[in-house]
Amino acid sequence: MMGDDNLSDPNPVDGTLSITLIRLASDEPAYSCVAYFCDRTNTTVSRLPLLQNDLNLNPLDEKKWIRRVGSIHESLKPEVHLSLFPSYLRTLKRVHSSLVVSSGFVAPKLISLYAQFGDHDSALSVSHELKETDSGVWNAIIKKHVDLGFFDLAVLHYKKMRNLGVAHDSFTFPLLNRAVTCLWCANMVHCVAIKVGFGLDVYFCNTLIHCYLRCGSLASGRKLFDEMCGGDLISWTSLIWGYVSEGIIDSAFGLFCRMRVQMEPNSVTLIIMLQGCSNSGSLFAGKGLHCLVIKGGFWIDLSVRNAVLKMYSNSGCVEESEFLFNEMADRDVISWNTIIALYSLKGVSENVAKKFNIMRGEVIPSIETLTLVISAFSKSRDLILGEGLHCYAIKTGYCDNILQSALLDLYANCGELVASFQLFREISYRNSITWNSMMSGLLQNGCFEEVLELFQEMQEAGVEPGAKTLGSLIAAYTHLGAFRSGKAVHGLIVKNLFHGSVEDKAPLETSVLNMYIRCGSLSCARNCFNRMITKDIITWTSMIDGLGRHASRVYGNREIGKYAAQKLLDIEPDNVGYYTIWSNIEAGLGKWVQVEEVRKFMDGKDLKKRPGWSHVESSGKLHGFVSGDRLI
Numbered sequence: 001m002m003g004d005d006n007l008s009d010p011n012p013v014d015g016t017l018s019i020t021l022i023r024l025a026s027d028e029p030a031y032s033c034v035a036y037f038c039d040r041t042n043t044t045v046s047r048l049p050l051l052q053n054d055l056n057l058n059p060l061d062e063k064k065w066i067r068r069v070g071s072i073h074e075s076l077k078p079e080v081h082l083s084l085f086p087s088y089l090r091t092l093k094r095v096h097s098s099l100v101v102s103s104g105f106v107a108p109k110l111i112s113l114y115a116q117f118g119d120h121d122s123a124l125s126v127s128h129e130l131k132e133t134d135s136g137v138w139n140a141i142i143k144k145h146v147d148l149g150f151f152d153l154a155v156l157h158y159k160k161m162r163n164l165g166v167a168h169d170s171f172t173f174p175l176l177n178r179a180v181t182c183l184w185c186a187n188m189v190h191c192v193a194i195k196v197g198f199g200l201d202v203y204f205c206n207t208l209i210h211c212y213l214r215c216g217s218l219a220s221g222r223k224l225f226d227e228m229c230g231g232d233l234i235s236w237t238s239l240i241w242g243y244v245s246e247g248i249i250d251s252a253f254g255l256f257c258r259m260r261v262q263m264e265p266n267s268v269t270l271i272i273m274l275q276g277c278s279n280s281g282s283l284f285a286g287k288g289l290h291c292l293v294i295k296g297g298f299w300i301d302l303s304v305r306n307a308v309l310k311m312y313s314n315s316g317c318v319e320e321s322e323f324l325f326n327e328m329a330d331r332d333v334i335s336w337n338t339i340i341a342l343y344s345l346k347g348v349s350e351n352v353a354k355k356f357n358i359m360r361g362e363v364i365p366s367i368e369t370l371t372l373v374i375s376a377f378s379k380s381r382d383l384i385l386g387e388g389l390h391c392y393a394i395k396t397g398y399c400d401n402i403l404q405s406a407l408l409d410l411y412a413n414c415g416e417l418v419a420s421f422q423l424f425r426e427i428s429y430r431n432s433i434t435w436n437s438m439m440s441g442l443l444q445n446g447c448f449e450e451v452l453e454l455f456q457e458m459q460e461a462g463v464e465p466g467a468k469t470l471g472s473l474i475a476a477y478t479h480l481g482a483f484r485s486g487k488a489v490h491g492l493i494v495k496n497l498f499h500g501s502v503e504d505k506a507p508l509e510t511s512v513l514n515m516y517i518r519c520g521s522l523s524c525a526r527n528c529f530n531r532m533i534t535k536d537i538i539t540w541t542s543m544i545d546g547l548g549r550h551a552s553r554v555y556g557n558r559e560i561g562k563y564a565a566q567k568l569l570d571i572e573p574d575n576v577g578y579y580t581i582w583s584n585i586e587a588g589l590g591k592w593v594q595v596e597e598v599r600k601f602m603d604g605k606d607l608k609k610r611p612g613w614s615h616v617e618s619s620g621k622l623h624g625f626v627s628g629d630r631l632i
Helices: 017-019 028-037 046-059 062-066 087-095 107-117 120-129 135-148 149-162 172-179 183-196 202-214 218-227 233-244 248-262 267-280 281-294 302-314 318-327 331-348 349-362 367-380 381-395 401-413 417-426 434-444 449-459 468-479 483-495 503-519 522-531 537-555 558-571 576-587 592-604
Strands: 614-618 621-626
Touching: 017 183, 028 503, 135 149, 135 172, 149 172, 172 183, 183 202, 202 233, 202 281, 218 233, 233 267, 248 267, 267 281, 267 302, 281 302, 302 318, 302 331, 302 483, 318 331, 318 434, 331 367, 331 621, 349 367, 349 381, 367 381, 367 401, 381 537, 401 417, 401 434, 417 434, 434 449, 434 468, 468 483, 468 503, 483 503, 503 522, 503 537, 522 537, 576 592
Parallel strands: none
Antiparallel strands: 614 621
């Protein structure tokens, strides 16, 4: 194979011929043809289509097209055929060595291709050599890097553009806003835009509002919106999206009402508002938007219909969701996934199976569909239907970590740990979701020591544990009574030695609290409880349970028990379980008069403790029963 230096030419030619000749070639025959053509100068432009046709038929039959074409006229634009270049970095460098890249048309293509191949040094080298002062060329370079996701490089090219003194135009700053990923940079871009006179441009302001929202600064986006002379529909919609994303639904509706005074919303605005209603469970507001959709003529848009359906589905309205779904003339995979997710949430596995079978006759199920259906079968512990869907997933080739994790949950919930472990071992790439699913399955089936072994294996594999992983680990230590090991894990959580992987500490703190209580360490439990910033019902219940078991009985700490019980009763005054715990605290201290008072109070409110019950599966259905084999 010839070296790259053999292609160098003291008098390089324009690049059309070189690019065309080797766009599909990377071996010796085609490469030698490139060297042959590099020093030719007199060939008619009209023969280029013949050359391209021969390249398409047989790119390596150089003898055939050497006779037809000798060279190419230098007036042709090389950027036309540079996009046809093959995905071979070495071949790109060979062509690069024979090109005149001072042209502003060639450089953006070269930089883009180098960026696609991951050779950022070569891309920056071409950029540094470029002396072009046309803003369109630099905008093209920045856009290519933004489209490829190389935001830092896009900013570097912008700095080079400024160093050359290239004037900005109306497209430069919107492109730069797409590349900015931090609030400080967004503020800097805003300042520069104001200085050069683009601070009030509507297109720029719209992209900057979205940039501020993407950087998590809703206040900056709102401030810019208020400073605009007159925002358009995109401005209003972007800010509404910001409020919906932050869960501030009231402000989103206030802004939406203000917008309707000045202009009518489009389908995107309505979809965002419906999404806000879905996330917040605002059924009343969602129904109002449903009416607006019909009156405004947006019902013909399938995306809008799907948003309305999802709003009713997330609000738990089964009848309304079924009616809308059945009335939809055309339904896509999103429509089916929404109704299947509703049935899955309600635990109606039979309806899920029926809908899935009907769906297969209309549209092709997605991997999200299979995950939803398998999750429904997992909740209902329907192993037969779950195994059938597993076979379908294998036949269709659907495979990702979320789907495999759902299958792990299915087999574990059905008690098939052997099948679950076999599937776990067959997964080639196991991320934290996969490990967590397997650990949860072992924990659910009482295999606590196996949970610890799997956690050790997870650490050896280099997978960083998250909050759910640590929660499973603490639960295993709790059931094993391993107080010291559990306390060591708690220390790691407090010191945050997991590099920020503890994304949700509230459930973890509750698990740690429960561990201390079950292990009988009330002093550690109280310290943990007092350090918790937010205390929910689960936290208070755990603490009361611990006081009822240990503190009130052993230490005679009756006042703390009563205080904690009263806290829960203030939150849920009709919860029978809380009165029962309070009664147990008094009984543990031998205060039988107080026990009788609590029970009389319960009788006065007609509160009765429901007896414990279990269930058994028979003929594909679950049957609950209490003591004495009485069905419920």
